[in-house]
Amino acid sequence: MNFPNRKRIILQTVEEKGSVEVKELAELIQTSEITIRRDLTAMAADGLIYRTHGGAMKVGLAINPVQFANKTAVNSENKDYICRLAAQEINEGDIIFMDCGSTVFRLCQFIRNKRIQLITNSLPVVNELLDSEVKVNLVGGEVDSKRQAVHGLIANEHVARYRAHKAFLGVDGISAQHGLSAHSESEAGMTLAMASQADAVYMLCDSTKLEKDKYFHFAPLSLIQVIVTDQAANPDVLELYRERGVRIVN
Amino acid sequence: MNFPNRKRIILQTVEEKGSVEVKELAELIQTSEITIRRDLTAMAADGLIYRTHGGAMKVGLAINPVQFANKTAVNSENKDYICRLAAQEINEGDIIFMDCGSTVFRLCQFIRNKRIQLITNSLPVVNELLDSEVKVNLVGGEVDSKRQAVHGLIANEHVARYRAHKAFLGVDGISAQHGLSAHSESEAGMTLAMASQADAVYMLCDSTKLEKDKYFHFAPLSLIQVIVTDQAANPDVLELYRERGVRIVN
DNA sequence: TGCAATTCGCTCAAGAATAATCAAAATCAA
DNA sequence: TTGATTTTGATTATTCTTGAGCGAATTGCA
Numbered sequence: 001m002n003f004p005n006r007k008r009i010i011l012q013t014v015e016e017k018g019s020v021e022v023k024e025l026a027e028l029i030q031t032s033e034i035t036i037r038r039d040l041t042a043m044a045a046d047g048l049i050y051r052t053h054g055g056a057m058k059v060g061l062a063i064n065p066v067q068f069a070n071k072t073a074v075n076s077e078n079k080d081y082i083c084r085l086a087a088q089e090i091n092e093g094d095i096i097f098m099d100c101g102s103t104v105f106r107l108c109q110f111i112r113n114k115r116i117q118l119i120t121n122s123l124p125v126v127n128e129l130l131d132s133e134v135k136v137n138l139v140g141g142e143v144d145s146k147r148q149a150v151h152g153l154i155a156n157e158h159v160a161r162y163r164a165h166k167a168f169l170g171v172d173g174i175s176a177q178h179g180l181s182a183h184s185e186s187e188a189g190m191t192l193a194m195a196s197q198a199d200a201v202y203m204l205c206d207s208t209k210l211e212k213d214k215y216f217h218f219a220p221l222s223l224i225q226v227i228v229t230d231q232a233a234n235p236d237v238l239e240l241y242r243e244r245g246v247r248i249v250n
Numbered sequence: 251m252n253f254p255n256r257k258r259i260i261l262q263t264v265e266e267k268g269s270v271e272v273k274e275l276a277e278l279i280q281t282s283e284i285t286i287r288r289d290l291t292a293m294a295a296d297g298l299i300y301r302t303h304g305g306a307m308k309v310g311l312a313i314n315p316v317q318f319a320n321k322t323a324v325n326s327e328n329k330d331y332i333c334r335l336a337a338q339e340i341n342e343g344d345i346i347f348m349d350c351g352s353t354v355f356r357l358c359q360f361i362r363n364k365r366i367q368l369i370t371n372s373l374p375v376v377n378e379l380l381d382s383e384v385k386v387n388l389v390g391g392e393v394d395s396k397r398q399a400v401h402g403l404i405a406n407e408h409v410a411r412y413r414a415h416k417a418f419l420g421v422d423g424i425s426a427q428h429g430l431s432a433h434s435e436s437e438a439g440m441t442l443a444m445a446s447q448a449d450a451v452y453m454l455c456d457s458t459k460l461e462k463d464k465y466f467h468f469a470p471l472s473l474i475q476v477i478v479t480d481q482a483a484n485p486d487v488l489e490l491y492r493e494r495g496v497r498i499v500n
Numbered sequence: 501t502g503c504a505a506t507t508c509g510c511t512c513a514a515g516a517a518t519a520a521t522c523a524a525a526a527t528c529a530a
Numbered sequence: 531t532t533g534a535t536t537t538t539g540a541t542t543a544t545t546c547t548t549g550a551g552c553g554a555a556t557t558g559c560a
Contacts, residue, residue, distance in 0.1 A: 038548090
């Protein structure tokens with residue numbers, strides 16, 4: 001019995017029973033426990049199951065994964081807080097941009113029932129809003145599988161064809177002095193493209209990202225009009241941004 | 251016993267049993283294990299089977315082991331047969347179009363390991379191939395939530411910017427006399443856009459769609475070069491298409 | 501909190517499967 | 531037929547997988 005076959009059996013068992021034990025599986029598949037443990041570790045790494053002591057559990061979204069769901073768990077209360085505020089800024093009939101940040105993704109749940117037009121380059125966002133009131137326009141171009149989003153030259157050009165009322169964007173780092181910075185060039189390109197086509201640019205960033213500089217600086221602070229952040233943000237820091245004409249929502 | 255014959259037997263065995271071992275096949279075909287291994291390697295490279303240590307598995311079982319159980323897609327046997335044939339027409343380095351038909355979607359599992367460039371307007375296809383060897387380019391534009399695909403003017407324009415070697419498309423109806431027909435205008439637009447930008451157009455259609463006319467006729471038969479269909483197709487009907495210069499693969 | 505019982509991951513070794521290489525056989529073209 | 535090409539088989543070195551032992555970590559129970 002080889003790994004793919006065991007994998008199939010394990011998945012099926014987990015799916016049926018909700019949770020399984022290592023012993024149980026070893027007995028069922030007629031192999032050693034250490035082998036099962038190794039299988040479970042590998043499968044958990046792929047997000048197919050949830051590993052527990054002594055066994056494994058079914059993970060809700062694992063089969064049809066928007067793997068994004070796991071990543072968003074970090075700082076999730078803060079992110080939800082931010083998104084709730086951001087959602088209040090969106091009115092019926094608005095045309096908005098959303099990029100592919102993990103914070104921005106959580107905005108989806110708060111805008112499901114708004115009748116708005118959305119332009120995005122994020123695949124999880126599109127999936128999330130497929131059956132909603134929101135009319136979605138997807139940016140075309142090269143798919144970046146790691147970020148589950150569309151980036152590149154063609155994507156930027158696509159964005160340039162639209163004009164929106166508001167852009168809701170994430171960023172890796174932001175500082176009052178040096179402006180916006182990112183880990184990757186392509187993400188920065190998309191941020192710029194959307195920002196330049198929007199009447200108002202909203203940065204959704206939890207307080208940990210304030211006054212942090214990442215390696216690639218790509219825009220001055222003047223690119224944005226609003227920062228939406230959480231209540232853990234230092235008031236003195238926020239004042240820095242206000243002085244430079246940025247509206248703070250928190 | 252030559253390769254094509256062995257291939258046929260191997261495919262049939264894998265299809266029946268789900269998974270097989272090298273030894274088993276060597277015994278069955280009365281040849282050496284090394285030969286079987288070579289056959290399996292070649293077939294796996296074409297995406298016809300999933301290679302495991304010590305044997306091979308059905309592609310579907312290995313790719314999404316669980317969905318398989320509950321998902322009783324219409325005509326799935328025939329569709330897999332068609333897609334397996336279609337996959338063999340795709341070479342490393344090819345640039346291909348795929349549209350959003352349900353048959354075309356099943357092609358995904360057979361091309362996961364091919365190093366090719368794909369341009370598609372189908373969201374399920376993109377999701378399916380996110381973590382694969384395939385480089386995906388997504389067509390941008392209005393998202394049609396019912397069809398889970400991108401359609402419309404902008405989408406067609408996007409397609410027009412690319413040139414591909416082959417297009418793999420679905421269609422609602424096809425007849426030797428009247429050509430291609432569809433249920434919806436927007437889908438027809440996408441089909442036309444892709445077909446006109448491809449060197450060779452492959453229609454993937456199970457035999458039930460042959461000689462069927464749907465309400466919206468949108469292109470003559472000359473638009474396409476190849477029809478890939480299943481073995482239930484009536485030979486006399488196929489002859490009609492051959493007479494009109496269409497290559498038949500089945 | 502502390503202790504005992506599992507459970508875990510790491511490393512090592514044995515065995516199986518594989519890829520690589522080369523020789524023999526079969527096939528094909530002229 | 532001869533020579534070239536392809537296919538097949540055998541051998542060997544390498545890689546992959548599995549299972550066991552052992553110390554470390556985690557859990558459950560008192």
